[in-house]
Amino acid sequence: MAQTLTVQQRNALFAQATRQNIQGLTRKSVKQGGSTLTFEIPKARLLSKVWLEIDAKLKVKKGTSETTEIATDKLTPYQMIRRLSIDLNNGWSPYVIDGKSFAILSSIRQDCHTVFPQAEDETGYCYCPKKITASAEGTSLHMHTVFELPVTLNDRDPIGIILAQSPETLIEVKVDFETENNMITMPDGWSVEVEAITVQPTTETFSIPAVTEAMPDISVIKLVTSRTEAFTGNGQNVIDLVTGTIYRKLAFLIEDMDGNPFSDEDITSNIDIIFNTADVNYSVPANLLRHKNELAFGNRLPKGVYVFDFSDNGVPNYGGTRDYIDTTKLTMFQLRFNSNKAGRIRTISETLARLV
Numbered sequence: 001m002a003q004t005l006t007v008q009q010r011n012a013l014f015a016q017a018t019r020q021n022i023q024g025l026t027r028k029s030v031k032q033g034g035s036t037l038t039f040e041i042p043k044a045r046l047l048s049k050v051w052l053e054i055d056a057k058l059k060v061k062k063g064t065s066e067t068t069e070i071a072t073d074k075l076t077p078y079q080m081i082r083r084l085s086i087d088l089n090n091g092w093s094p095y096v097i098d099g100k101s102f103a104i105l106s107s108i109r110q111d112c113h114t115v116f117p118q119a120e121d122e123t124g125y126c127y128c129p130k131k132i133t134a135s136a137e138g139t140s141l142h143m144h145t146v147f148e149l150p151v152t153l154n155d156r157d158p159i160g161i162i163l164a165q166s167p168e169t170l171i172e173v174k175v176d177f178e179t180e181n182n183m184i185t186m187p188d189g190w191s192v193e194v195e196a197i198t199v200q201p202t203t204e205t206f207s208i209p210a211v212t213e214a215m216p217d218i219s220v221i222k223l224v225t226s227r228t229e230a231f232t233g234n235g236q237n238v239i240d241l242v243t244g245t246i247y248r249k250l251a252f253l254i255e256d257m258d259g260n261p262f263s264d265e266d267i268t269s270n271i272d273i274i275f276n277t278a279d280v281n282y283s284v285p286a287n288l289l290r291h292k293n294e295l296a297f298g299n300r301l302p303k304g305v306y307v308f309d310f311s312d313n314g315v316p317n318y319g320g321t322r323d324y325i326d327t328t329k330l331t332m333f334q335l336r337f338n339s340n341k342a343g344r345i346r347t348i349s350e351t352l353a354r355l356v
Contacts (some may be wrong), residue, residue, distance in 0.1 A: 005213055007159070009014050014158055014216045017209035021045060027200040033180035033192070039197050041171035045205035046075035046216075047162040050173055052147040053200040056080060058183065058192050060141050062134035065189030066332040069133050072184075074116040074302040077128040077143040080197070082176045086149060088162070089170040092221055092355070093315050094151050095348035101348040102147060104302070109316050112297040117145070128256040134190055140186075141192075148238045149173075151222055153248070158206070160222035160352070165208060174200055185259065219355050222248075226348045230257070233342035236269075239335040243327040251307040251344040252335070261304025262343060264290060269338035271306060276332050282308060286337070311350075315339075324352075 005013070028037045041047060050196075056077075062068055081099030088094070095140055097105070106115045117128035126145040133139045136229040152160045177183075209215055223245060231237040241250075252274075254262040264287040271289060273282040284292075284308065293307045294300050296316055301307065313319030327333045335347070 004261075007217060009160060010214065010216055011156075013211065013214035014206075014209060017211050017214035017350040018046075018206040021203075021205045021207065023203050023205070025201040025203065027198055029196050029198040030177060030194070031196055032194050033177055033183060033308075035177050037175045037177075039173040039175075039199075039201045041164055041173065041203060043167065043169065044165050045207050046158075046218075047164045047171060047203060047205050048152045048158065049148065049150045049204035050086065051202040051204075052149070052173070052175065053202070054081075054147065054175075054197065055147055055200075056141075056143045056183075056197045057195040058141040058143070058184075059138040059195055060132060060134040060184075060326050061138045061191050061193070062136060063189040063191055065134070065187050067187040067190075068135065069131050070185075070187065071131055072117065072128050075100045075103050076184060077117050077126060077145045079185070080143070080178050081147075081180075082178045083174070084147065084176070085174045086151065087172045087174065089168075090355070092223075092353075094106040094160070094162070094222055095149055095224045095327040096347070097224055097226045100253065101251075101346060104253060104305055105224060105226075105249065105348050105350065106148065107247055107297055107299070107301055107305075108251065108307055110296075110298055114297040116299070116302075117143075127326075132184065134186075138193060140195075142259075153222065153311075156318060159218055161206070161218060162221075163208075163218050173201060198275065221353055221355055223351050223353055224349070225351075226346060228344055228346045230344045231339070231342065233339045236336065236338050237345075238274075239345055239347065241327075241333045241347065242349070243325060243330050243333050243334060245353045247325040247327060247349060247351050248311045249307070249309050249348075249350040250335075251305065251348040253302070253348075254304050254306070254339075254343060255346070256341060256343045259301065262339070263303065266339055266341060267337050268340055273308065273325075274332070274336055276330055277334075
């Protein structure tokens with residue numbers, strides 16, 4: 001009788017029987033906002049990760065505004081991406097996310113400071129000046145960042161890996177850019193002109209093992225999504241979360257209706273996660289959740305950002321399944337908090353689903 005291998009045994013065999021490949025693809029560029037770039041992933045090996053290195057050269061004009069300088073924040077260089085997706089032709093999309101949400105999700109790791117802009121090195125992982133200057137004739141603005149899009153759980157566990165080496169499989173990466181005037185948050189009268197935005201994709205793939213027992217489980221797919229909705233405030237706010245998948249990470253950015261992030265004091269109750277209207281496994285004060293995130297990830301997250309990381313058993317993203325939330329068994333899954341004003345909440349989730 002053939003031996004049934006556990007997931008851990010298959011992963012161990014896979015690590016012994018495969019080989020990493022990192023391949024840069026052809027870069028593309030746009031010269032106007034509202035554009036879309038599409039990259040087709042080669043039909044080779046098992047896809048585990050895509051990197052997108054994005055370099056933007058803009059020109060900022062102040063027009064009729066008297067303001068000539070504004071400060072940037074930790075999410076500024078990511079704001080130019082309206083939508084980012086990895087699409088499979090079987091109907092699944094492992095990534096459907098906007099730029100700001102991607103930055104928040106990427107910060108759920110140890111030593112997350114690299115994800116946020118550094119003003120000292122224009123060639124670094126993420127660069128954005130501390131202040132943006134505008135002039136009547138237009139002042140050059142350079143921003144640069146790298147989008148790391150793993151389709152597996154992490155660099156150790158190949159769960160979620162995608163079989164690219166199949167004639168029936170089509171994998172596309174699409175980058176939708178914001179219109180010029182939405183690429184940065186500007187005072188009235190300012191405008192932005194795109195000189196050039198270049199995207200350099202690179203893939204990480206692994207060779208297909210010759211031994212069947214070493215093939216990882218490709219029936220599980222990781223789904224990364226974000227969505228935004230408004231809440232009325234001045235009391236209790238209940239946000240319905242999508243059910244039907246297994247949650248590994250849940251993050252959210254809370255802002256007022258003008259786009260200014262909430263402070264901890266604007267949330268006047270604990271932040272609750274509710275299962276089936278009655279079970280509340282998590283009921284955490286906002287400031288304590290922020291401190292917990294800072295300790296786990298090694299950096300203060302952007303203002304208004306709160307994270308529940310169910311994949312952390314001591315090391316973010318490398319824990320076991322102990323705290324995963326299986327919402328396939330729930331009829332209702334909600335986030336609840338009180339606030340003293342209205343606003344909107346951007347919810348970012350990383351979940352697992354099984355391919356049918």
